[in-house]
Amino acid sequence: xxxxxxxxxxxxxxxxxxxxxxxxxxxxxxxxxxxxxxxxxxxxxxxxxxxxxxxxxxxxxxxxxxxxxxxxxxxxxxxxxxxxxxxxxxxxxxxxxxxxxxxxxxxxxxxxxxxxxxxxxxxxxxxxxxxxxxxxxxxxxxxxxxxxxxxxxxxxxxxxxxxxxxxxxxxxxxxxxxxxxxxxxxxxxxxxxxxxxxxxxxxxxxxxxxxxxxxxxxxxxxxxxxxxxxxxxxxxxxxxxxxxxxxxxxxxxxxxxxxxxxxxxxxxxxxxxxxxxxxxxxxxxxxxxxxxxxxxxxxxxxxxxxxxxxxxxxxxxxxxxxx
Amino acid sequence: xxxxxxxxxxxxxxxxxxxxxxxxxxxxxxxxxxxxxxxxxxxxxxxxxxxxxxxxxxxxxxxxxxxxxxxxxxxxxxxxxxxxxxxxxxxxxxxxxxxxxxxxxxxxxxxxxxxxxxxxxxxxxxxxxxxxxxxxxxxxxxxxxxxxxxxxxxxxxxxxxxxxxxxxxxxxxxxxxxxxxxxxxxxxxxxxxxxxxxxxxxxxxxxxxxxxxxxxxxxxxxxxxxxxxxxxxxxxxxxxxxxxxxxxxxxxxxxxxxxxxxxxxxxxxxxxxxxxxxxxxxxxxxxxxxxxxxxxxxxxxxxxxxxxxxxxxxxxxxxxxxx
Numbered sequence: 001x002x003x004x005x006x007x008x009x010x011x012x013x014x015x016x017x018x019x020x021x022x023x024x025x026x027x028x029x030x031x032x033x034x035x036x037x038x039x040x041x042x043x044x045x046x047x048x049x050x051x052x053x054x055x056x057x058x059x060x061x062x063x064x065x066x067x068x069x070x071x072x073x074x075x076x077x078x079x080x081x082x083x084x085x086x087x088x089x090x091x092x093x094x095x096x097x098x099x100x101x102x103x104x105x106x107x108x109x110x111x112x113x114x115x116x117x118x119x120x121x122x123x124x125x126x127x128x129x130x131x132x133x134x135x136x137x138x139x140x141x142x143x144x145x146x147x148x149x150x151x152x153x154x155x156x157x158x159x160x161x162x163x164x165x166x167x168x169x170x171x172x173x174x175x176x177x178x179x180x181x182x183x184x185x186x187x188x189x190x191x192x193x194x195x196x197x198x199x200x201x202x203x204x205x206x207x208x209x210x211x212x213x214x215x216x217x218x219x220x221x222x223x224x225x226x227x228x229x230x231x232x233x234x235x236x237x238x239x240x241x242x243x244x245x246x247x248x249x250x251x252x253x254x255x256x257x258x259x260x261x262x263x264x265x266x267x268x269x270x271x272x273x274x275x276x277x278x279x280x281x282x283x284x285x286x287x288x289x290x291x292x293x294x295x296x297x298x299x300x301x302x303x304x305x306x307x308x309x310x311x312x313x314x315x316x317x318x319x320x321x322x323x
Numbered sequence: 324x325x326x327x328x329x330x331x332x333x334x335x336x337x338x339x340x341x342x343x344x345x346x347x348x349x350x351x352x353x354x355x356x357x358x359x360x361x362x363x364x365x366x367x368x369x370x371x372x373x374x375x376x377x378x379x380x381x382x383x384x385x386x387x388x389x390x391x392x393x394x395x396x397x398x399x400x401x402x403x404x405x406x407x408x409x410x411x412x413x414x415x416x417x418x419x420x421x422x423x424x425x426x427x428x429x430x431x432x433x434x435x436x437x438x439x440x441x442x443x444x445x446x447x448x449x450x451x452x453x454x455x456x457x458x459x460x461x462x463x464x465x466x467x468x469x470x471x472x473x474x475x476x477x478x479x480x481x482x483x484x485x486x487x488x489x490x491x492x493x494x495x496x497x498x499x500x501x502x503x504x505x506x507x508x509x510x511x512x513x514x515x516x517x518x519x520x521x522x523x524x525x526x527x528x529x530x531x532x533x534x535x536x537x538x539x540x541x542x543x544x545x546x547x548x549x550x551x552x553x554x555x556x557x558x559x560x561x562x563x564x565x566x567x568x569x570x571x572x573x574x575x576x577x578x579x580x581x582x583x584x585x586x587x588x589x590x591x592x593x594x595x596x597x598x599x600x601x602x603x604x605x606x607x608x609x610x611x612x613x614x615x616x617x618x619x620x621x622x623x624x625x626x627x628x629x630x631x632x633x634x635x636x637x638x639x640x641x642x643x644x645x646x
Contacts, residue, residue, distance in 0.1 A: 022441070025445055029445050030446065035410065039362065039409070040363035042362060046412060046460075048412040048413070048414040048460055050415070050450050050458055051450065052450060052452050055451055087348070091373035092373070093375060122351060122358030123353065123370065127373050127374065133416060133452065133458075135373055135456075137460030139369065
């Protein structure tokens with residue numbers, strides 16, 4: 001069976017099982033958004049994210065946007081663990097014909113995003129490649145294991161929340177590649193959700209400091225996939241209400257003007273918001289720390305339901321075409 | 324000017340200048356083999372290394388050897404800083420037709436090498452790519468800045484040493500791709516230098532613990548390039564003696580049987596030994612900790628000379644063809 005038939009996520013999960021891990025490793029390969037390792041009384045939180053020209057960077061993205069995206073993707077994984085960003089490294093696979101100026105603009109995008117998140121860009125590597133390839137690796141820190149926003153933290157009764165609106169990035173991507181006939185003003189509002197996504201590192205950090213058994217994961221693979229993944233990891237289910245999903249008025253206008261099915265826009269992913277589950281008793285305190293939109297509740301009954309109807313767990317999978 | 328014209332190393336160096344760096348970052352982007360960042364009284368040492376099928380993995384390498392190589396390359400950068408390996412992450416760019424079993428064998432190689440170096444494999448990422456791409460990121464630790472084997476540490480009078488013999492990997496590669504008519508026994512002795520290189524993490528760690536102002540860098544880009552790079556970074560020069568270079572009898576036999584010029588075999592790189600410079604007064608103590616082969620001396624006069632003749636600084640450069 002080849003990788004395409006099996007699907008990326010299962011392959012990685014399978015491979016990661018049983019691999020070398022010292023006792024200091026508290027969250028292991030394949031378990032969560034990042035690994036976490038004890039060091040000198042702190043917990044290191046580490047992730048890597050690789051992106052390739054053909055798959056991840058539509059032609060009309062600028063080089064600076066490409067740089068911002070690879071940095072944001074890595075920082076978003078740190079956010080999903082509640083970690084404070086510390087360092088970022090980027091390895092470049094570069095087609096030999098790439099202009100220095102283009103490489104410079106990528107780095108400028110990386111640098112901008114790092115600055116926004118008080119993260120130090122500390123190094124990289126450059127090799128010749130057939131396709132522009134960017135591989136980031138980010139390291140963050142939490143003060144103790146209890147701060148980690150682990151995927152396994154959800155329990156029945158917890159409130160499922162989003163940190164912001166969903167679906168805007170899908171609109172932004174469609175504007176970029178299809179250039180639909182809609183008002184320029186609308187385009188300008190939706191485009192940045194795809195081209196300049198903001199990782200929720202600060203919001204996540206505030207939640208982490210509560211040490212309140214909060215689960216978190218970003219929705220870059222689609223909000224419903226994220227919910228099913230947290231549910232699976234925690235051995236629970238979720239009941240979501242479509243009427244509670246935070247949707248921007250721009251998204252609704254986009255869907256109306258273009259005739260794109262709303263459900264497709266919502267499922268697509270590429271938004272850098274987080275799904276978090278918060279114990280009901282802690283919700284009020286959590287909502288004071290950062291904006292949260294409750295969208296449902298964690299249930300004992302497995303599976304994820306939207307308005308009572310069970311959703312398929314299919315989110316984005318790098319090796320499978322989208323439904 | 325495109326990347327090919329400029330050459331990789333200068334491009335990376337240029338781009339890394341002036342980028343975000345907090346005060347906790349003690350060794351910054353583009354300065355050394357790894358970056359180093361203070362955390363909770365320790366120094367994190369971090370590196371990333373990306374390798375691609377066409378450039379780095381000859382067709383006849385097995386998938387397990389590919390896995391060992393990407394892990395060893397990252398661990399060798401930690402060794403060059405004197406760091407104790409802590410964690411390794413690997414991101415995979417995978418052609419969709421790759422068999423699961425092949426991916427599994429790559430991971431098995433990664434895992435073996437991690438175990439050899441007491442390093443925890445803690446995670447990864449997998450995306451679709453046109454060419455098999457492996458990007459590692461390794462984190463290690465030193466107890467204080469003084470332990471770091473920095474490239475800038477060399478001073479006139481220091482002794483230049485190698486941790487082991489040079490040129491064997493070039494022979495191994497030639498055996499793999501050209502399959503010359505030489506004895507199988509000879510092949511079997513030289514092949515592993517290329518297909519199963521050993522990073523010198525333990526040896527480096529012993530030297531680091533001496534806190535003796537030792538400079539180090541691995542010779543994967545060629546021993547003479549490495550010497551000129553340490554010299555450049557430290558603002559010094561070096562006088563090397565060809566008669567002192569540790570050469571295996573297998574290498575000499577290979578050169579004789581195949582007629583390959585010895586100087587080419589020595590300059591090629593891919594060996595995972597270290598060049599270290601040690602203050603003369605500390606040499607005896609250092610040589611008790613780990614095997615060292617003195618090959619010359621650090622000089623005030625800039626440039627690197629072999630038997631009095633100035634060498635060109637040209638080592639391996641990913642974007643330039645070899646001389």
